[in-house]
Amino acid sequence: MTPLRQRMLHDMQIRNLSDNTQKSYLLQVSSFARHFRRSPEMLGPEEIRAWLIYLREERKLAPASLSPAIGALRFLxxxxxxRDWSDEDFPLPRKPVRLPVVLSLEEITTFFDSIPSLKHRTILMVAYAAGLRVSEVVHLKVTDIDSKRMVIRVNQGKNRKDRYVMLSPRLLEVLRTYWQDAHPRDWLFPGDIPGHPITRTAVARICALARQRSGITKPVTPHSLRHAFATHLLETGTDVRRIQLLMGHRSLATTSRYLRIATSTVCATASPFDLLPHPAPIPSPPPAPEYF
Incomplete structure (x- = not known):
């Protein structure tokens, strides 16, 4: 490990960045240095610009995929x-604004019904019922389920924040059935490797297979269930601020995007087309004469 790499690692550890962020930043800087075959200390804004053009034009990375590279270089x-460099030295591409595709309640029901494994169904039900990220679901422990207070404790979620979310009475029934069947001891959803939880990749495969079985044409990922959780809460009248706390969003603006897809918002205003008088019925054409 070079002295610069060690120093950057120490800087990230001091600031308590997540393990995934540390690994990502080191990988991004390493790729940057290998591309120019020089130490990053000898590179500057022109090389950063050339690197981003290479990633965009040659590697065909989407604008959102450039963010980790820019974040790593900014930190370094x-x-x-x-270095006393401005934001212009780290140009961040504008990301296209895309709204998530949301499953209806009927589609959620069909989706769960298509999962034959009790464990797999429970994992995805937890993601929807509590609005958890897949990384939060797989790292749940048995002790995080507090049936007395009817809450689920999320330990060190995104941005290293703890939070509590509701424990649905119906979900509690499912969890008790699952516990009686599997008897997990430490991790709520243990993986194939002893002492380790199920992986996010495994949950993604479970989700993809369930979508295939259900016949749902919409894209469905574990995160789709989190989107559905927030949207369905909005549609039933839950306050946006409360949803922000449940979702663990740092900014209210992140939560507010669900206002653009909730039917309670989109369909709350009548179209002016409905105010138009009903047009006179279109007369039927006269019947064609018969010649035979």
Whole structure:
């Protein structure tokens, strides 16, 4: 490990960045240095610009996929190397605004009914019923289910924040049935490797197979269930601020995007077309004469 890599790692550890962020940043900077075959200390804004053009034009990365590279370089040069560079030296591409595709209640029911495994069904039901990220679901422990207070404790979710979410009475019944069948001891959903939880990749495969079995044509991922959780709460009148707390969003603006897809918002206003008088019925054409 080079001294610069070690220093950057220490800077990230001091700031308590997540393990995944540390690994991602080191990988991004390493790729940047290998591309130019020089130490990052010898590179500057022109190389950063050329690197981003290479990632966009040659590697065909989407704008959202450039964010980790830009974040890593910003941290390296501003924090570790203490370069006094502006935001213009780290151009962030504008991301297209896309709204998530949301499953209806009927589609959610069909989706769950298509999962034959009790364990797999329970995993995805937890994701929907509590609005959890897949990383939060797989890291749940048996002790995180508090049936006395009817809450689920999420330990160190995104941005290293703990939070509590509701424990649905119906979900509690499902969890008790699952526990009586599997008897998990530590991790609520243990994986194939002893002492480790099920992986996010495994949950993604479970979700993809369930979508295939259900016949649902909409895209369905574990995160789709989280989108459905927030949207369905909005449609039943739950306050946006409360949903923000349940979802663990740092910004209310992140939660507010669900207002653009909730039917309670989109369909709350009548179309002016409905105010138009009904047009006179279109007369039927006269019957064609018969010649035979």
């Amino acid at each position: 040069y501003r924090v570790t190397l203490k």
